[in-house]
Amino acid sequence: MAKVSINLATGSLQKEEIIVGIDLGTTNSLVAFINPDKNPQVINDAGKGVLVPSVVHFGTTGDVLVGNEAKEFLITDPQNTIFSVKRLLGRSYHDIENYKDFFSYKVIDDDTESLVKIKVGDKFYTPIELSALILKELKARAEHALKTPVNRAVITVPAYFNDSQRQATRDAGKLAGLDVLRIVNEPTAASLAYGIGLNPEETKTIAVYDLGGGTFDVSILQIQNGIFEVLSTNGDTFLGGDDFDRIIVDYWIEKNQLEKAEVLTNTELAQQLRLKAEEAKKAFAHQSLVNEKIGDIWCTLDRTTFEELILPKVQQTITSCQNALNDAKLTINQIDEVVMVGGSTRTALVKRMVAEFFGRPVHDDVNPDEVVALGAAIQADILAGNRKDILLLDVTPLSLGIETMGGLMDVIIPRNSKVPTKGGRQYTTSIDGQVNMKIAVYQGERDLIKENRKLAEFDLKGIPAMPAGFPKVDINFLLNADGILTIQAIELRSGVKQQVEVKPTYGITDEQVEQMLMDSITHAKEDVSQRMLIEARTEGEQMVYTVERFMQKHAAYLSITEISDTTKLVSKLKEALTSGDKDLILKTIDEVNEFTRPFAERLMDQAIATAMKGKSIE
Missing domain, CATH: 2.60.34.10 (Substrate Binding Domain Of DNAk; Chain A, domain 1)
Structure with missing residues (x-):
């Protein structure tokens, strides 16, 4: 039975409120909804295109531009044009210190342990505020295209986003005037968009490989009877297509025998090189050589060299795939489908290596830029109560x-x-x-x-x-x-x-x-030994405290010899506690226990005798 909303004040039927799905991306962002035909659709507002570049520009007169209009200022006004802000969400300066040269704008480093701020002119902005500006633009586009207010949304994040990054995303949505109903993992949304497992009779185990502009994660999902269950997830919140761009720029700097520090301090030149690297990366989809010039700098690169340069980064993602399988306790042969998500999966080397690892062709027929937003729209539809046949069960990536x-x-x-x-x-x-x-x-x-x-x-x-x-x-x-x-x-x-x-x-x-996960594996034996030693020490310290306290309170019930022998045993235990020898500590604890047990029994007998004095038992 369908739900019908009625305005109790007027008695009129209320138009059903639209809940949108938003993919807040590092490079581009999108907003989608469920159309009247009950299909997910990315919003294209007045022919502006479906992709909204995640770029914000602050003009000298105080005007703020978002999207394509802002992107035009990346070269001409790089200091006041903010990009890849998703990389900064929930992070401190300490976290991004090694990558600060990647940004053409000023990232403040006055307190390495607090959230980063970006200086634009004489003002300071947090990544949350900047993300909110992008979300406001998406909200406005949706309202203009759909001719109705949009106040509620589902926003996707990488599966490996931690609590801080998820909360920052939710706060950005709130600041943009959106009631964020759910923060959804991008791989989960992508699997919905592909429609894999929507047949209730179908049971599938799929791997979702998501390589975007700034983040990477891989998730293993099991879909059974309409239930989407994430078995495991693995990834890196600081690995993506931006890194490919940076590697290309570094290669050109080296080939032209330039000083890297000098190039990067020239923000306009650095931005030109970054954008040219992005163009080259995309060009390799249909050509094998890029040979252009920026001023006196030759930007020459062939596809083979490009693949050699990015191979270590792509190999990192393959290692994550293996880790995800291990966590899910599955083998490669148990994976039924492999889904590709994120614009960086268009790179031929990425597709080849993922297909080779899983031993099967990959699904890349849905536009990788749109797939997450489409899935978010389906999730929004589920939350609206319009679909009862699907249940999503995400997992927490760390204990x-x-x-x-x-x-x-x-x-x-x-x-x-x-x-x-x-x-x-x-x-x-x-x-x-x-x-x-x-x-x-x-x-x-x-x-x-x-x-x-x-x-x-x-x-x-x-x-x-x-x-x-x-x-x-x-x-x-x-x-x-x-x-x-x-x-x-x-x-x-x-x-x-x-x-x-x-x-x-x-x-x-x-x-x-x-x-974090690799360390837990490589240090497992060492950690167990350390834990057992600490637990033994803790037990020993409690024993010392208890026995010394007992002797202080009940010395009258002990003989001089008993007090002397107990004191020697406690000293022996204290010495064992400093040894780092777990077995010695536990052995000495047993000795103290065995020696002092009669004291406790004697005290208990004395207490019972005192309590029963003068009373008879009938």
Whole structure:
């Protein structure tokens, strides 16, 4: 049965509100909707084309241009023309320091640990504000073409975007006047657009290879009975076609025997070279040689050399494909379809290497620039309640947990968990009278928190003063469909609670994203050994604390010899704790336990005798 909206004030039928799907891309952005024929369609406003270049230009008179009009100023006014802003979303200057020369505009480096800002004239802008300008343009185009207000949207992001980058995308949408109903992973949207698995009788396992202008990810999806389930995802948030352009520019600088620093400080020349590199890359689709000149600089490159230059980058993506398969516990032979997404997949070498790796032809018949936006429109249609036959289950790419004693990571939501999801654990205090508990939240795969990424830290205050181990603190994680994490801590006896939504102040660097999973594999044995040692030390320290406290409070029940022997054993345990020998620590803990157990039994007997004194048992 179809839904019909009625205006209760007038009694008239209300026009069904359109929810659009938006692909906010590094190079280009698009907006799509479901047309009256129930098919997804990219919006082409008044013949301007479907692609909106993700470029913003600030004029000297205060006017702001977005899209093709802004792109015209990339060479003539590079300092005031912002491009590839998606690369900066949720990032600090520290994250992009190695890539700062790629940008012709001024990226502020006054605080390496805070979110980057871009200086234009005497004003400063965040990547969120700049992304909002692009989203506003998309919103305006949609409203002009559809002749109706557009207030709600689904926006896609790379599957490997972390919490900070997802939240930044949502904030940009809000700033643009959009109610962002869902942040959707680009590979999931792409699979919808290809229509693979829309037949409820069909079961498919597909790989979605998404190489865009600034990001790369590969996802393994299983589609069964209309349910799209992401089995695994892998990738790099700082790898894409922009890197191909940069490699070409570096090659031309070297071949012309130029000083790289001098070229890059000449922002107009650097921008000309970047755009010429982009043209050359695209030209290799239909020609084998590019031979042009910019001033005195020869821009010569053949397709074979181009492929040799970008081979290491493409090989990185193939390694990610293998990692994704490993995470999904699948072999290449179990993949039924391979879907290509993103403009950079037009590169012949990319297509060849992906097809060779998976051992099958790839799907590239849907325009790779449009496929994500089309899928986002389908997802918007699902959220509008118009399709009941499809369910999307995304996953979280990295584990989420908290710090426990000894600097260990206790995982609450494991990586590759289906989202939305929740998880929780119960904890207690480690010392008597503890009234506050610090809760530090981490993201990553290593056993030690120092090797993972810190997301947030807060204090649960007002815990009733009780002996160690008595308070019961429930810590619950809720990860919503957009990948935004909410943490709640509550002390069950008193009801004291604290809640925080994770909005990290800066993002994960490209090296971290690429290495976090690899490090967890290569250091697995070392991490397990380290964890076991830390757990043994923690147990030993608790034993020392408990025994010393016992002797202070109950010395009257112990003989001088017992006190002396116990003190020697505790000293032996303290010495073992500094040794780094797990087995020695555990052995000494057992010795202390065995020696002191009779003391506790004697004290218990004494307490019972005192309690029963003067009473009879009938």
